[in-house]
Amino acid sequence: MSTHALVVSSFLVAASVRGHRRDECTGNSTLAFLNETKVREFNRMLSEPQHPEVQRAWWSNHTPLEVIPNPFGKHCIPRRNGCQPKDPALVRCGAAPGENRNATPTKTGGWPLCFRLLDISQAAHAMSDERSSALGTQAGAISRPLFYSLGIAGEWDPDDRLAGLGFEVHSFDPTERYLQAHRSHNVTGVHFHYTGLSTKASCQDSTSTSGGIYGRLGGNLLNLGQIQRRQGHDGATIAGMKIDCEGCEWDAFSHMAAFDHHAMDGIAMLMIEVHQVTSLKMAGHADFLKFQRFFEYIFEEQGFRFFFHHANWGGRPDTDVHPEMVRLGARPNHCCFEIGLVKPQLIKHLLAN
DSSP: OOHHHHHHHHTOOOOEEEEEEEOTTTOOEEEEEEEHHHHHHHHHHHHOTTOHHHHHHHBOOSSOOEEESSTTGGGOOHHHHOOOTTOOEEEOSOSSTTHHHHHSOSSTTOOOOOGGGTTHHHHHHHHHHHHHHHTTOOOOOOOOOEEEEEOOTTOOTTHHHHHHTTOEEEEEOOBSTTHHHHHHOOOTTEEEESEEEOOSOTTSOOOOOBOGGGOBBOSEEEOHHHHHHHTTOTTOOEEEEEEOOTTHHHHHHHHHHHHOGGGGTTBOEEEEEEEOSGGGTOOSHHHHHHHHHHIIIIIIISOOEEEEEEEEOOOTTTTOOOHHHHHTTOOTTOOEEEEEEEOGGGOHHHHTO
């Protein structure tokens, strides 16, 4: 953790609320304390991303911030997709003309892709190396950078795009409804796995059968460490990971922090939509503890920093923010936030260019 992060964290120790948390494996009930100062700080990071203190403490400082007004343009239809034209995208990708705009998605459901923060040069060299091998010429056996995509539901962006640039993409989705379509998707460099991210501890039986609005789950449910080991990527650097799981992030990262703490050590970039409404697993004290734990694990312990932020108002029924979360700084009637995070210590070589 950086010295600055340690200074920031030293202030986040006040105003705790006592509650109970049930041990995931033993079932024993133990005291758990909600640190309201940390919850307020995370809410401020999401709700006031342009605040000078948030920018200084929780954003990557490799380039100045650019505000992209109405990034979705004609694709922004408030009553249909929860987009509001007044909500800009905030981007810190690069200083070259158009670089931040090009990193910003142009429609809902898109994902921020900052090529400066992804190892595009290694991907291109790997593709060239493979072509040389196919022609029988001498090659240096450069491996393709890895990208994980967790949650597909028929949407193959950025998976296909990154595979076309030379990344080795692993796409995971356990839903039965899309299985046939997912298996028939045939793009070089994209590898589909009938597997989902478990929200259970490794000591529990991860046999959930419901994927919410996406229907029945039929594939394997594994935690991130198990997924990495099964793919032979244990200890490998993963250039980027995208997660879209409609509220499962709070359970998944809470369990990860407790039982699979090192799973995120090699992840350089995380693109994720986080949800704050009661209908998407932010409905009470136990959920607020997971919200706090996400902040602690991802920002304080793993050292991730923002490079992208965009608010998503959502639509009914996903608009009800718990009154207690509003008291602690959350935006009322506001569903979600699409965020891009990067781990500066893993991409120093890219930031130096």
